[in-house]
Amino acid sequence: EVRLVESGGGLVQPGGSLRLSCSASGFTLRDYAFHWVRQTPGKGLEYVSAISANGGSTYYADSVKDRVTIFRDNSRNTLYLLMNSLRPEDTAVYYCVKGVPTISGPFDYWGQGTLVTVSS
Amino acid sequence: EIVLTQSPATLSVSPGERATLSCRASQSVTTNLAWYQQKPGQAPRLLIYRASTRATGVPGRFSGSGSGTEFTLTISSLQSEDFAVYYCHQYNNWPPRGFTFGPGTKVDIK
Numbered sequence: 181e182v183r184l185v186e187s188g189g190g191l192v193q194p195g196g197s198l199r200l201s202c203s204a205s206g207f208t209l210r211d212y213a214f215h216w217v218r219q220t221p222g223k224g225l226e227y228v229s230a231i232s233a234n235g236g237s238t239y240y241a242d243s244v245k246d247r248v249t250i251f252r253d254n255s256r257n258t259l260y261l262l263m264n265s266l267r268p269e270d271t272a273v274y275y276c277v278k279g280v281p282t283i284s285g286p287f288d289y290w291g292q293g294t295l296v297t298v299s300s
Numbered sequence: 301e302i303v304l305t306q307s308p309a310t311l312s313v314s315p316g317e318r319a320t321l322s323c324r325a326s327q328s329v330t331t332n333l334a335w336y337q338q339k340p341g342q343a344p345r346l347l348i349y350r351a352s353t354r355a356t357g358v359p360g361r362f363s364g365s366g367s368g369t370e371f372t373l374t375i376s377s378l379q380s381e382d383f384a385v386y387y388c389h390q391y392n393n394w395p396p397r398g399f400t401f402g403p404g405t406k407v408d409i410k
Contacts, residue, residue: 224403226401242397275344283396284332284394284396285349286346
């Protein structure tokens with residue numbers, strides 16, 4: 181059974197940092213691209229970041245570029261999202277999403293999400 | 301950026317009836333379009349990809365059609381577990397920061 185379990189969310193002050201983790205099981209992590217997608221009541225679903233299966237290529241939405249780093253440890257079956265200089269508008273539920281072997285493709289499994297709240 | 305517009309925003313349907321949801325793209329996405337179902341407090345679940353291919357385990361009452369800029373998700377006979385929000389998603393616009401989602405259609409009980 182495919183499982184994606186996010187952790188690391190929480191309350192952080194503006195300008196602060198968080199590291200989100202996504203632990204994967206039930207499949208071989210290194211065979212697939214991965215993505216982070218966030219959701220807010222006001223803006224709906226918003227694409228955040230992607231990483232290729234081998235980790236050699238990464239992509240970021242303009243709204244988070246230069247503040248966020250996606251990386252993966254295939255040996256630990258874990259995906260990460262390091263978030264710096266957080267802003268109130270980054271407040272959202274962040275989902276770890278499994279893609280297909282290539283980055284361009286549908287998102288076939290989603291984690292349960294982790295809530296990030298940026299507020300003073 | 302490719303903008304996806306979904307209609308209607310809310311669809312009220314009685315159990316057993318057919319539901320037809322629309323997704324329109326601001327420019328062609330060929331068939332690189334997926335549909336997801338989201339229930340309250342849950343993550344989205346993939347239903348349809350490549351515009352018309354059902355994902356693993358998705359009941360046959362769900363079907364997708366369309367290409368280019370016009371897409372449809374049809375639920376042939378609504379069951380109680382189908383009342384949810386449905387999102388379309390295009391993954392055609394490279395690089396990935398161009399991947400976008402529609403605002404969703406809420407299907408509720410009439």
